[in-house]
Amino acid sequence: MTVSTNTSHLVHPCHPNGEWWRSAVIYQIYPRSWADGDGNGIGDLPGITGHLPYLRALGVDAIWLSPFYTSPQADAGYDVADYRNVDALFGTLTDADELIRVAHANQLRVVVDLVPNHTSDEHVWFQAALAAAPGSPERDRYVFREGTGAGGEEPPNDWQSVFGGPAWTRVTEQDGTPGQWYLHLFDTKQPDLNWENPVVRSEFEDILRFWLDRGVDGFRVDVAHGLIKAHGLPDWEGPMNMLDMTEERTPPPMWDQDGVHEIYRDWRKILDSYPGQRAMCAEAWVEPPERAARYVRSDEFQQSFNFDFLTTPWRAADLIESIDRSYRANDQVGAPTTWVLSNHDVVRHATRLALPVGEPRPNGIFATDPQPDAELGLRRARAATTLMLALPGGAYLYYGEELGLPDHTTLPNEVRQDPAYERTGHKDAGRDGCRIPMPWEKDSPAYGFGSEQQPWLPQPESYGALAVDQQEGVAGSTLELYRTLLRVRRELDLGEGSLTAVDLGPDVVAYDVASGADTVRVILNLGTADVELPSAAEVLVGSEQGLDTASSASLPRPLDPRVLPTDTAVWLRL
Structure with a gap:
């Protein structure tokens, strides 16, 4: 295409x-x-x-x-x-x-x-809270509440843990009786702090x-x-x-x-x-x-x-x-x-x-x-x-x-x-x-x-x-791709550049990144058809080996560096 x-x-x-x-x-x-x-x-x-x-x-x-x-x-x-x-x-x-x-x-x-x-429930603060009485300053560092239902046997509300199961656990008080509940949005061993x-x-x-x-x-x-x-x-x-x-x-x-x-x-x-x-x-x-x-x-x-x-x-x-x-x-x-x-x-x-x-x-x-x-x-x-x-x-x-x-x-x-x-x-x-x-x-x-x-x-x-x-040192490897991307990004200050959207069709993501005198076009092809790249542009790096001229030449069967296949991306210097 x-x-x-x-x-x-x-x-x-x-x-x-x-x-x-x-x-x-x-x-x-x-x-x-x-x-x-x-x-x-x-x-x-x-x-x-x-x-x-x-x-x-x-x-x-x-x-x-x-x-x-x-x-x-x-x-x-x-x-x-x-x-x-x-x-x-x-x-x-x-x-x-x-x-x-x-x-x-x-x-x-x-x-x-x-x-x-x-x-952690092993933090000195929480251990002090367990040893202290309801309403104490030690418990107020965490989210302790009385339970609901007869005798407080139900949690204070219906919140669930991100990890699954109830977000509340009931403690046993110092006298051995069932006591208050504490909130843990994650594991029972991760009591929530009271940020009020x-x-x-x-x-x-x-x-x-x-x-x-x-x-x-x-x-x-x-x-x-x-x-x-x-x-x-x-x-x-x-x-x-x-x-x-x-x-x-x-x-x-x-x-x-x-x-x-x-x-x-x-x-x-x-x-x-x-x-x-x-x-x-x-x-x-x-x-x-x-x-x-x-x-x-x-x-x-x-x-x-x-x-x-x-x-x-x-x-x-x-x-x-x-x-x-x-x-x-x-x-x-x-x-x-x-x-x-x-x-x-x-x-x-x-x-x-x-x-x-x-x-x-x-x-x-x-x-x-x-x-x-x-x-x-x-x-x-x-x-x-x-x-x-x-x-x-x-x-x-x-x-x-x-x-x-x-x-x-x-x-x-x-x-x-x-x-x-x-x-x-x-x-x-x-x-x-x-x-x-x-x-x-x-x-x-x-x-x-x-x-x-x-x-x-x-x-x-x-x-x-x-x-x-x-x-390491292997052309086309993912490690060398990352090293090249990071080097070019740094050399051309892409992280500080402007970004302009370019319309290249409904299945293509394309932007021009401009910093200083350089403009780099990134193109990502998500369509089923190949995308032809402009012949005048310099290919700086591609997500697959062969999209840039240098790595293509090292392949037994060189790819066409002017064609962008599906699920691949490329940086071009315009």
Whole structure:
């Protein structure tokens, strides 16, 4: 199919010489799964530190570390028992300091996870609450309520946990009698904090300062839209999903309440008091984009993940609408749009994009489920990333996606650790499949993840061929594609550029990104017919080997670099 430009319109203006977080590419490291430095089968901080030069060579600007704090690990560290210390699984505070130092020496900024919606039930505060009486200051740090029904045997309301089952658990009082109920929107071992209590607010402001003083460059804030609950905790009959809204777009009583913004305005003042452009990114599963943009107003977060883009079906019209409305919403408040395709909570996009288009996203995939087409998923994932990294704004990469890692979709059920698997009565596979340890060397035990000991989750056989040492320096590999995309993005300042939509037909996503004297056109073909590319344009990089002249020449049967097949994307210099 030959296409020609029919119409175009400016989607996003140029934003040159902005703060680092406006255009940074940030790499998420899941600490237990990236590199095992002490050989116990679980990744750790020294393991991360030893592999930081790999990320500098990859071309990212910063790292985000999922929680490494002291924790009983009921939810892989998102149940924090001590926010000012490192769990022995991962190392020590000295190891954290060294990681920050080495990252900065490698010109990588460091963002750490902050989990403010809930603590672990083993946190000293919650243990004190259990030992205290109803109505005490200790219990007021959490959400304790009397039950309903005769004798209070029923929960205070009908809320359900995100992980499945009731969101309330009844405690036994010190005299041995059934007592109050406490709220946990996630696991029973993750009691929700009461953010109406000024003591809670003061504690977390001190926690921010503790890590800022140690040199971190920012925070990714977990469940940022969940801290404040609606007054009176009214019943909610809607689905218990962090993203779902009612048809009227009314926030559920546990999500996206207006009071959260006061908290983040106070946090922003703390960050702004430190040198070096410290920043926060919100995990806010909020829709529509206009409401999500409230989190990135000039006195709140600097970034918020664009989950609308992550969940968009693999169709041209849907992708274009998601991109356009994201910029419309964020540009109105002067904030960057922050793109993401995979993280530790969703099926990796190398697998997700092979699922039937338009169907709801599953929470993990069982071995007994229909298995996605790995080749199709990787092809679409490479194309999706090629589109994403051309878009101005910030971007987040999830560890191993630069290798094309798929989810482990045949993981044995007996090794699953995500609490969602148990709490849903084994109906949801959970998120373990996207958290599999990183493969570094094909012919080493655990693919080079650590020692000969079995890692905390088994790796699929397919990871061997995808290991770093199998892709490094190999033309056309997914790793080299990412390195090229990141290099060209940085050299041409695409993250700071303007974005103009180009109409190339109903099945094509096309934009011109202009920064300085350069204009790059990104084209993604989602139709069934090939798209002919303009002969005068220089092909900078393509999502498939052979789309650019250099890699095509190395193939036994060179492809036509002027034709864009379905499910592929390309960058052209106009």
